[in-house]
Amino acid sequence: MIRPLMTRPSPLARRRWLALSCALLGVAAPLAVQAQAWPVKPVKLQVPFAPGGTTDIIARVVAERLGGPLGQTVVVENKAGGGGSVGATETARATPDGYSLGMATVSTTAANPAINPKITYDPLTDFTPIINIAATPNVIVVHPSFPARDYKGFVAELKKNPGRYSYASSGTGGIGHLQMELYKSLSGVFVTHIPYRGAGPALNDTVAGQVPIMFDNLPSALPFIKDGRLVPIVVASAERVAVLPQVPTFKEVGLAPVNRMAYYGIIGPKGLPREVVDKVSSAVRTAVALPEVKKRIEDTGSVLVLNSPEAFAAQIKAEYAVYKDVVARRKLSLD
Template sequence: MFKGILQQSKPGGMRRLAMAAAVAACGLMAAPTASAQYPDKPIRLIVPFGAGGTSDILGRTVGAALASALGQTIVVENRPGANGNIGSNAVAKAQADGYTLLLAADGTMVINPNLYTDLPFNPRTDFAPISRVAVVPLVLVANPSVQANTVGELIDLSKKSGQTLDFGSAGMGSMGHLTGELLKHETGINMQHIPYKSGGQAVTDVVSGQIQMLMTALPVAGPFLADGKLKAIAVTSGKRFSGAPTIPTIAESGVADFDSPSWYGLLAPAGTPDAVLDKLHKTLAEVLTTPEMAAHMERLGAIPVVDSRSEFSARIKTDIDAWSNIIKTANITLQ
């Protein structure tokens, strides 16, 4: 084919064809070279919540470790609003080149799709999942006046007394709220959700006895557990948390297979080149599996975790469906 074209071409045409072929060859070589050089400029890591919270702290922890391993600056940018939707949407709409990443939370990726009818992004299709970076066990804590110290005793208390137990969370549709609803569904405990604007406000009311229980992250409740102002009933993870090994799991307390920690993960916009995603995943796996990172995460109340890209993608889809059932059963809306 090429021989026929060259034979029909005049000398000037042959030179133009040769130049065009050379340009095309350069273009073919440029794409893989660009991926091989990634990253050659600073990366933005968007945290879709305000400064100081769990997402922000984990984002800065992971961002600093990745920056060191990649030899490139990672700028953490807080973009709070709409329960994480604003910052997440910014990443979904960003250029798919690996220079804008998202530190996502399960609340935004798998719960919000079941609560917001006008979600501006699709978690199933608008992102390229890289890996979860951490799971954070929640802990069910109670005011010391509550006459139960285990989930089993809470079940007995609810059944025998007919008492409604108030439990707080960081807000309607938060992981603390949904996990409490899951516990209610699985055990039959008569529980009434009381939403707050933050986990800190909810803790204050449990300590003062305004409400009886709270589902929250361990670092939020830790100081009050240490001085006896709260008591820990159980953690929501399938295994005991090494940072608080004396607190049993809900599963240990008789609720078979209960495993509902909160998770955080790293995502890029859909369409980001596989070579870039693979490099980010490989580097992330390296920094998350060091003893130093495990110890640091433990102090934050978290457990580092690494998924394959396909595993993380499948988890997002599965969790959307799983929480949909709980939300429908509990008739939860944001209205």
């Protein structure tokens, strides 16, 4: 049997083979990294308001328990300013790799973009909606020194003294601002707006009596209501709230259009992979299913929503349209 002669490859052939091998490894390495299951490091959940407000409360309650189903720590980071637009802008500009997520509210994805032409993000196209965690009633509260303690007396006092009183909000363009403007347009009362850098600071000054009125989210106001340091006047909710059974809704006082609840959801920058969206959504559902988490959220007066990304996107679009109309009809501006 004649065996074929075995020839050694030339130096040039060996160099070409090595170059090809390195090129293939260069392609395989990032593919291997991409194939790793997300997340492989801690995830940031940005709250676009100061600590102490409802957005912060909901974010921290859920984030504490997301680490289990995700397998990584979820770190809450507060970045206040611009009625929530500063933090929201950072989320919109983040790399869409799933490691920078943000809390979405009516203020950041509807009310503020509706009034502020300087906001650089489009709430309908620059985010990836993931899940709406909860819907929360808003409530008009007054300091105990206010002359009235019920809705009838509240309206009578404001109409008797137009321009005498002011109200605090989480910031110009926030839901507390625009929802109060919607209320003013329908009720015929006039109170002066005082914007703050978040619901927490605004609430602190209202509790201290520096500002007599606030249109706030129920979860952050409720502890002070229970302590008698704030008086609830009327709530924006489809039905009376179980924790405030004596307080009427706007519908009951003839102002049904003001019955718009706030939402607290999670979003990412546009282009977020569906794998990340689904994992975060599933992890939130797992966390909220824990009895202690569910109870902590519902005890604030919030209602769990836990909808799909598509449903959340539709909700954002609908709220944005509502507040664009409020701004146009009230001729509101940042000046």
